[in-house]
Amino acid sequence: xxxxxxxxxxxxxxxxxxxxxxxxxxxxxxxxxxxxxxxxxxxxxxxxxxxxxxxxxxxxxxxxxxxxxxxxxxxxxxxxxxxxxxxxxxxxxxxxxxxxxxxxxxxxxxxxxxxxxxxxxxxxxxxxxxxxxxxxxxxxxxxxxxxxxxxxxxxxxxxxxxxxxxxxxxxxxxxxxxxxxxxxxxxxxxxxxxxxxxxxxxxxxxxxxxxxxxxxxxxxxxxxxxxxxxxxxxxxxxxxxxxxxxxxxxxxxxxxxxxxxxxxxxxxxxxxxxxxxxxxxxxxxxxxxxxxxxxxxxxxxxxxxxxxxxxxxxxxxxxxxxxxxxxxxxxxxxxxxxxxxxxxxxxxxxxxxxxxxxxxxxxxxxxxxxxxxxxxxxxxxxxxxxxxxxxxxxxxxxxxxxxxxxxxxxxxxxxxxxxxxxxxxxxxxxxxxxxxxxxxxxxxxxxxxxxxxxxxxxxxxxxxxxxxxxxxxxxxxxxxxxxxxxxxxxxxxxxxxxxxxxxxxxxxxxxxxxxxxxxxxxxxxxxxxxxxxxxxxxxxxxxxxxxxxxxxx
Numbered sequence: 001x002x003x004x005x006x007x008x009x010x011x012x013x014x015x016x017x018x019x020x021x022x023x024x025x026x027x028x029x030x031x032x033x034x035x036x037x038x039x040x041x042x043x044x045x046x047x048x049x050x051x052x053x054x055x056x057x058x059x060x061x062x063x064x065x066x067x068x069x070x071x072x073x074x075x076x077x078x079x080x081x082x083x084x085x086x087x088x089x090x091x092x093x094x095x096x097x098x099x100x101x102x103x104x105x106x107x108x109x110x111x112x113x114x115x116x117x118x119x120x121x122x123x124x125x126x127x128x129x130x131x132x133x134x135x136x137x138x139x140x141x142x143x144x145x146x147x148x149x150x151x152x153x154x155x156x157x158x159x160x161x162x163x164x165x166x167x168x169x170x171x172x173x174x175x176x177x178x179x180x181x182x183x184x185x186x187x188x189x190x191x192x193x194x195x196x197x198x199x200x201x202x203x204x205x206x207x208x209x210x211x212x213x214x215x216x217x218x219x220x221x222x223x224x225x226x227x228x229x230x231x232x233x234x235x236x237x238x239x240x241x242x243x244x245x246x247x248x249x250x251x252x253x254x255x256x257x258x259x260x261x262x263x264x265x266x267x268x269x270x271x272x273x274x275x276x277x278x279x280x281x282x283x284x285x286x287x288x289x290x291x292x293x294x295x296x297x298x299x300x301x302x303x304x305x306x307x308x309x310x311x312x313x314x315x316x317x318x319x320x321x322x323x324x325x326x327x328x329x330x331x332x333x334x335x336x337x338x339x340x341x342x343x344x345x346x347x348x349x350x351x352x353x354x355x356x357x358x359x360x361x362x363x364x365x366x367x368x369x370x371x372x373x374x375x376x377x378x379x380x381x382x383x384x385x386x387x388x389x390x391x392x393x394x395x396x397x398x399x400x401x402x403x404x405x406x407x408x409x410x411x412x413x414x415x416x417x418x419x420x421x422x423x424x425x426x427x428x429x430x431x432x433x434x435x436x437x438x439x440x441x442x443x444x445x446x447x448x449x450x451x452x453x454x455x456x457x458x459x460x461x462x463x464x465x466x467x468x469x470x471x472x473x474x475x476x477x478x479x480x481x482x483x484x485x486x487x488x489x490x491x492x493x494x495x496x497x498x499x500x501x502x503x504x505x506x507x508x509x510x511x512x513x514x515x516x517x518x519x520x521x522x523x524x525x526x527x528x529x530x531x532x533x534x535x536x537x538x539x540x541x542x543x544x545x546x547x548x549x550x551x552x553x
Contacts, residue, residue: 031138031139032135032136032137032146033135033136033138034135034148035134035135035136035143036133036134037132037133037134038125038133038134038145039121039134040120040121041119041120042119042120042145043116043117043118043166044116044124044164044165044166044167045116045117045164045166045274045275046114046115046117046164047113047161047162047164048086048087048090048091048094048114048115048161048162049086049087049090049159049160049161049162050084050085050113050315051085051088055084056083056319057314057315057318059083060318060377061500063321063322063496064498064501065504066500066504066505067504072324072492072493072496073493074324074494075322076323077284080281080319080322081111084111084112086113091112093156093157093160094115094157094161095115097156097157098115098117101123103119103123103124103127104119105118105119109282110281110282111282111319128152128153128164129149129151129152130151130167131147131148132145132146132147132148132167133145133147137269142207142268144171144269145167146169147167147168150168150306151164163306163308165272165275165309166274169300171206171269171271190257191257192256192259193485193486193489195489196484197288197488198259198260198288198485198494199230199259199288199289200256200262200288200478200480200481201263201264201286201287201290202245202252202261202263202291202292203264203266203290203291203292203294204244204245204263204264204265204266205276206266206269206270207242207265208244208245209237209238209240209245210237210245210248211238211241211459212228212237213241214241214246214250214458214459215229215246215249215250215458216228217458218246218457219250219253219254221458221463222254224253224257225257225258227258229249229261229262229263230260231262231263232263232265233263233279234265241458241459241460242459243459243466244470245265246459247293247455247457247470247474248291248474249261249263249474250457250458251471251475252291252477252481253478255474255475255479256477256478256480256481256482257478259482260287262286262287264276264279264280271296273313273372274312274313274316276292277317277320280320280325281320286323287325288324288326288481288484288494289325289326289477289481290325290326290328290477291328291473291474291476292327292328292330292473293330293468293473293474295329295331295332295370295373296338296370297368297371298310298338298370298371298374298404299368299405300371301371307408310371311408314376314378314409317372317377317378318377318497321497322496323496324495324496325496326379326480326484326494326495326496326497326498327497328378328381328476328477328480329372329378329379329380329381329473330380330381330400330469330470330472331374331382331399331400331445331446331469333383333398333400333468333470334519335398335399335400335401335520335521336367336400336401336433336518336523336524336533337520337521338368338369338370366436366437366438367433367437369402369404369405369445370400370402370445374404374443374445375404375409376443376499377497379499379502380400380446381446381447381450381473381536382395382399382400382401382445382446382448382452382469382472382517382536383396383398383449383450383451383453383467383471383535384399384449384450384451385452385453385515386451386453392451392510392512393510393512393513393514394514394515394527395449395515395517395532395535396467397524398467398468398469398517398519399446399449399452399469399515399534399535400445400446401444401446401532401533401535402444402445403439403442403445404442404443404444405439406441408442409442410441410442411441411443412441415499417499417500418444418447418499418503420503421503421506421537422531424530425444425528425531426440428528428529428530429526429528429532431526432525433523444531444533445533445536446469446533446535446536447498447499447502447503447536448509448536448537448538449476449512449534449535449536449538450475450476451471451472452468452469452472454466454467455467480498483495502537503531503537506531506537506538509537511538512532512534512535513528513529515527515534516534517533
């Protein structure tokens, strides 16, 4: 693209913001273009309202707080099923309503609270008053079916249905992480004991398969023990390696050395986190630690679905925590702007200071919390960088962090375990961004961080450096899997939900005190002593051994 065209493009972006267009209106399609009205069979999910809506999250806190007498006393699957029951008769009423509309293919999940529906698009469109279209993407050779409006429900079932999943929201095709220069810096030499059920897994989406050949080459190149993936769900293996999937599998297996590792790839271009969480919960042999390097900003998610989406997905992840499963998500690579980079194009064009000032006023109106890394039931993982001498005290500019919107998860109600740490941050930080840009009452994230720059990854036979929280997340997950192995070997339960434990024992972490996560924007948070919205309770990388004492309690 020539310079003149770039200027025109920049002006178009600027005009969209200055004109007051919402984020959802201007960006949510993300390159997807509506085609013809949808036809054929489509699949979606109906989440039923719980009879005891607080039971799951209450249990999660009780078994995850290290000061609780019930710490580590996770539910078994039968106990979870009893507490996750929907409102009495809801499944029958909703199923009968669907059958009356000639929607017959309806199945209940193992837990009894979510219906999966397969039906002709025209039936679904008529029943829920949805405008369903097939969409194509400019960069991906695939199509998806999505609704361009929210659903409506009759009063006969409205009180039974919590929300719908699978008909809204546009997946963002993955881009390769930024290549830079690399040196391996682990400091973790432990490996699997071989006699526990410790396990780790990766969830991938949007056609990101890994290459077994590249995995073998990576392990060989860095003199790591030979290992293959234990279980593959979906078409997860490919002769052609994808950067994201290869990065994830190579580094979780490097850090959690010899820990049995599973690989989950969702079918097609969907980024259906509910379906993934259901698959994990339904599997009695599910891995105990999950690393996921995908997400979106929470406001885009809400505008694409509805305001119940964050709460319901948090509950679904909380279910996993009550079973003793740890779930970690990368916090995003755009600093305070989640997966968005609001002025990257403009700064790339080196606009004049006057235009930058306009951008500041027009674009930097508010930070965009990440979904789902900012959710309480999830451990969000940020990124740090190494100094030239090998020391580590700095969070990266791209490390996703900030505060979830308190309308969804307020700190006092949803994540009180971090109150002392976050209050200390606000009391001691001397370089806060304008308060109008973020919701200081929301849950803070990330919760923890790790080295996230210059990871050497083997992709299609070539070794290349890759950076991002996508590198940090499997790094931390591998360490958690090793800690689980130690606990299980000593007849203790797995760690499960990590957040209350991490905040209760900050002494096992290295403190990152430098770095500002403004991404490609103007403002960001600055790291300081203790927890901060750049690196969380700081870097878990070099303290795997020192964490044993605290995490063996």
